[in-house]
Amino acid sequence: MSTTLKGDSSGSASFRTLWDHSNLYILVDVQDAKADVNDRVDIFVDLNNGKTTSYEADDRHVIIKRSGKAEGTEQRSYHVRETKAGYQVELFIPWGGIQAGSGYEVGLDIRVTDGGASGTEPHHPLYWNDRTQSQEQDTSKYGVIQLAPMPKSAQAVQGIVHIDGKKDALWNKAVPFEVKRLNQSEGAEAVARAMWSGEYLYLLIDVTDPNIITDRINPWDQDSVEIFLDENHQRTPYFQYDDAQFRISADNVATFAGSASPGRLVSAVKKTNKGYLVEARIKLHSLTPKAGNVLGLDLQINDNQGGGKQNVAKWNDTTNESWRNTSQYGILTFVGKERYPSGT
Ligand code: BGC
Ligand code: CA
Numbered sequence: 001m002s003t004t005l006k007g008d009s010s011g012s013a014s015f016r017t018l019w020d021h022s023n024l025y026i027l028v029d030v031q032d033a034k035a036d037v038n039d040r041v042d043i044f045v046d047l048n049n050g051k052t053t054s055y056e057a058d059d060r061h062v063i064i065k066r067s068g069k070a071e072g073t074e075q076r077s078y079h080v081r082e083t084k085a086g087y088q089v090e091l092f093i094p095w096g097g098i099q100a101g102s103g104y105e106v107g108l109d110i111r112v113t114d115g116g117a118s119g120t121e122p123h124h125p126l127y128w129n130d131r132t133q134s135q136e137q138d139t140s141k142y143g144v145i146q147l148a149p150m151p152k153s154a155q156a157v158q159g160i161v162h163i164d165g166k167k168d169a170l171w172n173k174a175v176p177f178e179v180k181r182l183n184q185s186e187g188a189e190a191v192a193r194a195m196w197s198g199e200y201l202y203l204l205i206d207v208t209d210p211n212i213i214t215d216r217i218n219p220w221d222q223d224s225v226e227i228f229l230d231e232n233h234q235r236t237p238y239f240q241y242d243d244a245q246f247r248i249s250a251d252n253v254a255t256f257a258g259s260a261s262p263g264r265l266v267s268a269v270k271k272t273n274k275g276y277l278v279e280a281r282i283k284l285h286s287l288t289p290k291a292g293n294v295l296g297l298d299l300q301i302n303d304n305q306g307g308g309k310q311n312v313a314k315w316n317d318t319t320n321e322s323w324r325n326t327s328q329y330g331i332l333t334f335v336g337k338e339r340y341p342s343g344t
Contacts, residue, residue, distance in 0.1 A: 002029075002234050005112060005126035011086065013041075013112040013126050019100060019147050023092040030066075030112050032086040038115025039066035041089045042125075046107025046139040047098055053138045058096065061136060064089045066115075102149045107142035109135045152177070152316040152330040156194035158291070158337045161202055163281050165270035171195070171204050179205070179299045179315045187311025188275065188303035190225065196289055196334050201282045203227060205299065207250075209275035213304040214251045220302050221310060223250040225278050228317075229260075230296030230326035231287040237325050242286040245323050247302075250276045257323060259285060291336025296329035298322050 005013045011032035018025040028041050040063055047058040055061075062072040066087050068080045078091035098104075111133070112126040127133065129143035154177040161168045174193035181187050188209035195202040205225050214222040224247050231242040244260035252269035256262065267280040287295060300322060301313040312320065316330030 003128065005110060005128050006131070007124055007126040009112075009114050009124045009126050011112070011114050011126070013086075013110075015110050015128070017108070017145055021095070021100060023094050024100070024106065025092045026090070026108075026110075028089045028110060028112065029083070030086040030088070032112075032114050032116075034116050035066055035082070035087070036115035037065075037067060038113065039087070040064065040113050040115065041066075042111040042113070042135070043091065043093075044107075044109040044111075044135040044139070044142060045093055046142050047093075047096065049105045049107045049144060051107060051140040051142070053140050055137070055139065058098070059139055060093055062091065062093070064091065100147060102147055104147045105144050106147070107139050108145050109142040111135060151328070153333060154192075154194060154297070154315075154330065155333050155335045156196040156201065157335050158197060159195045159202075160197045160200075161195060161204075161279070163202075163266045163268050163279050165268035165277055165279050167204060167206075167277065167279075174204070177315065179301055179313045181311060181313045182318055184311050187305060187313065188223070188301045189313045190299070190301050192299055192315070194297075194332055199284050199288050201229075201284055201289075201332075203278070203280045203282070203299075205278040205280075205301075206272070207275040207278065207301055209250070209301075209303055211306060212250045212271070212276065213306055214249050214253075216304060219247055219249060219253070219255040221304055222302065223276075223304055224248060224302045226300040226302065226322070227280065227282065228296075228298040228300070228322045228326070228329060229282070229284075230329050231284055233294055233296050233331075235296060235327045235329070237327050239324055239326065243326050244282075244285075246280070246282060248278050248280060252278075289334040291334055293334045294331050296326050297332040298329040 013030040015028045043062045045060040064070045130141035179190040190207040193204045227246040229244045245257040246260045247255040264283040299315040303311040317328035
């Protein structure tokens with residue numbers, strides 16, 4: 001997820017973090033058209049989230065200048081590059097002796113200084129959390145990040161299929177991915193495949209659901225699949241203009257929310273021996289993908305089991321918030337033709 005910094009400076013900045021068992025990775029993206037020798041990013045990390053009012057051994061302050069000079073970090077652990085609208089700073093910080101794992105919390109603050117603004121005007125850096133700007137001495141006002149497991153990922157292969165609810169042979173080129181029940185021992189599940197061509201995303205969702213019920217009032221209480229898209233992949237805790245929810249019932253009745261609309265969807269559903277097969281083509285609306293691009297995707301299978309019993313299967317997001325929060329979606333990568341594995 002991309003987080004925006006605050007402050008009344010002319011430019012703007014945001015950051016993203018990733019982790020593995022060796023390092024914490026930070027990418028800061030600064031929008032500042034005019035390069036100045038004093039443009040810089042300050043990164044403050046409280047590795048044990050001790051929130052102490054003075055620095056301890058685990059606390060780090062790294063200064064990286066837009067010119068590429070750094071203080072407080074090893075030579076090879078950072079990289080600066082100019083972008084169209086400004087510059088990006090990328091660095092990693094080793095965990096040292098800390099056993100980082102999912103759920104672990106780290107104190108973090110980031111400050112971005114526009115060198116061009118510091119002469120005549122008062123100094124107004126952008127910052128994430130500590131508005132008193134005492135990050136150099138005090139870690140107690142840093143923000144906190146929590147390490148989360150890496151989302152699942154799947155690939156969309158390049159190709160065009162006919163939307164008729166029959167599985168074209170071309171679908172066998174797409175690697176299947178499973179949409180599983182959360183905690184329940186019974187209920188519908190599905191196997192999905194993805195394909196793309198131009199501005200279209202194709203999905204084939206093979207649902208196992210022996211008892212099909214579609215006569216409820218709420219569309220999500222009917223046997224149905226839901227497709228969630230976060231085209232700009234900002235993983236926001238709310239829906240943005242690019243985020244969409246498409247729901248297709250086992251009777252091929254579609255419902256839409258967010259940026260989803262009937263004009264963007266062509267779908268077909270066929271009953272199978274074990275349930276139903278959904279084939280859909282969705283027109284992407286804020287992304288014309290190229291090989292290597294990604295978007296946020298999730299799939300949800302709604303299963304009405306009769307007798308008031310309702311189950312849900314999901315691909316990555318284990319919450320029931322996918323319809324208004326894109327932060328837990330899985331990741332779909334658009335793969336080019338040249339990258340088909342040989343022999344398939
Ligand atoms: C959820 C429902 C929610 C609906 C809104 C579904 O994905 O499961 O709880 O009310 O979306 O459209
Ligand atoms: Ca989005």
